[in-house]
Amino acid sequence: EPEVTQTPSHQVTQMGQEVxxxxxxxxxxxxxxxxxxxxxxxVEFLVSFYNNxxxxxxxxxxxxxxxxxxxxxxxxxxxxxTKLEDSAMYFCASREAxxxxxxxxxxxxxxLVL
Amino acid sequence: DAKTTQPxxxxxxxxxxxxxxxxxxxxxxxxxxxxxxxxxxxxPQYIIHGLxxxxxxxxxxxxxxxxxxxxxxxxxxxxxxxxxxxYCIVRAPSRSGNTPLVFxxxxxxxxxx
Numbered sequence: 001e002p003e004v005t006q007t008p009s010h011q012v013t014q015m016g017q018e019v020x021x022x023x024x025x026x027x028x029x030x031x032x033x034x035x036x037x038x039x040x041x042x043v044e045f046l047v048s049f050y051n052n053x054x055x056x057x058x059x060x061x062x063x064x065x066x067x068x069x070x071x072x073x074x075x076x077x078x079x080x081x082t083k084l085e086d087s088a089m090y091f092c093a094s095r096e097a098x099x100x101x102x103x104x105x106x107x108x109x110x111x112l113v114l
Numbered sequence: 115d116a117k118t119t120q121p122x123x124x125x126x127x128x129x130x131x132x133x134x135x136x137x138x139x140x141x142x143x144x145x146x147x148x149x150x151x152x153x154x155x156x157x158p159q160y161i162i163h164g165l166x167x168x169x170x171x172x173x174x175x176x177x178x179x180x181x182x183x184x185x186x187x188x189x190x191x192x193x194x195x196x197x198x199x200x201y202c203i204v205r206a207p208s209r210s211g212n213t214p215l216v217f218x219x220x221x222x223x224x225x226x227x
Binding site: 004033035037042044045048049050055058089091093101102103107108110 | 155158160205207214215216217219
């Protein structure tokens with residue numbers, strides 16, 4: 001069964017460094033999302049992406065964040081200058097089509113900022 | 115904010131049915147009820163969704179009350195691997211096509227041997 005994949009599974013970085021989290025959505029899906037979950041807290045929406053542009057974004061998704069679909073398969077989340085509070089699980093999700101609303105999630109990347 | 119209310123935790127004996135309730139008294143006519151679960155910090159896993167009719171798939175059954183103000187997710191024969199946090203989410207089809215899921219705190223289901 002097709003699934004969303006994410007790399008790396010774990011990332012440790014120093015505060016102020018840039019990180020890129022990578023996702024490969026399910027191949028025929030057109031809508032892409034990033035969510036995050038700080039340890040012990042709820043899953044929170046960051047951004048949605050369709051047709052090579054951001055559709056919606058939350059207050060969390062400020063100027064230090066960016067997303068890109070650099071080729072036909074990858075979907076990336078870049079954090080330009082990481083802060084301690086960016087430490088979290090980051091989940092990518094994808095959805096097939098406008099009429100098929102179910103989002104499917106990847107296994108996540110655990111980011112630890114020291 | 116999440117538009118649903120769920121008990122924070124429940125226990126279920128292995129092999130028995132797990133019935134997880136969800137209140138969504140302010141649900142709108144075009145909003146679907148979705149259920150996801152999250153096993154120990156893994157990515158949320160889609161289980162089932164419905165609008166007003168009861169639904170069943172290979173994982174679970176979803177029973178929605180006639181007034182649609184509450185629903186119950188049923189795992190017919192719970193196993194230890196069903197131990198997870200279960201999220202009930204209401205969501206309308208989005209005009210932009212890209213409305214996010216809004217997660218609450220969910221119900222932590224513990225299946226006990």
